Amino acid sequence: MTAASRAPERASRPAAHADEPKGAARGDARLYTITELAQEFDVTPRAIRFYEDMGLIAPARAGRNRVYAHRDRTRLKLTLRGKRLGLSLQEIKQLVDMYESPSDTAPQLQAFLGVLAAHRQQLERQREDLEITLDEIAQHEARCRSLLADAERAAAATAGPTPTAARRRPRTTA
Template sequence: MASAQAGEEPTARTWTISEVAEEFEVTHRAIRHYEELGLLSPERRGTQRLFHPRDRIRLALILRGRRIGFPLEEIRTIIDMYDEQPGEAGQLRYLLGQIDDRRADLESRRRDIEDSLAELATLERRCQEDLGRLV
């Protein structure tokens, strides 16, 4: 479906919510939720939502942020920084700080998991030894 908006080429491509949902493998509900939060702002024609390339880029960034564990408010801050001062450089510096924080959190969780696995291995070994003495 092609449509034109002020400042765009007359043949600029747009997508419906169904097309975007299918492409990104998300539900219509998730897309509407991101829209309600102001993370996406598709063009509205009556009840139809038309997504422009900018919306698709933002959705891809939202989903990437969610996959690596960023909360939606952090994702909003990162995405919005691109359009505002300090612009892309500020956005990237902020994102690097967030990556460091997220990495530290995940490393801590990994250590906790490794400790739990070691405790389970010790418990399993003791149970096997006790069972061996009983049989």
């Protein structure tokens, strides 16, 4: 690694905080590398670059390297939270953009509440479908167990003495 390629890394870790763990809160002046964010949020650097391509985050550059400010970290966190909620990238982008625009957010919040309500309805329908399917599976399992028990009882009733019992007969000596 050359001194030039380490420069962004040094810039992202002020000397006063060099011994602090990654991701420690240090205010808005803290810069992060793509590797640090990937490790902190358990995503790949490629995923972070994808979110950048989609306009969800916009890091600065230090030479050829990306450097992420607190704002980018927060946008990534909101993006991943939206993904866990099952939102589309377009819906996530609306959410992330709301984070940035404090003026006149009431219409945006109303629209986003509509998106969340629709998503909630979809998830509730899926949950109902899953519950119905699980009930059907439980019924099939119970029927299979009953048939298996009947078959085992029928086999035991029609079977003669077991081969082990036949071998235990006392031998006669001549």
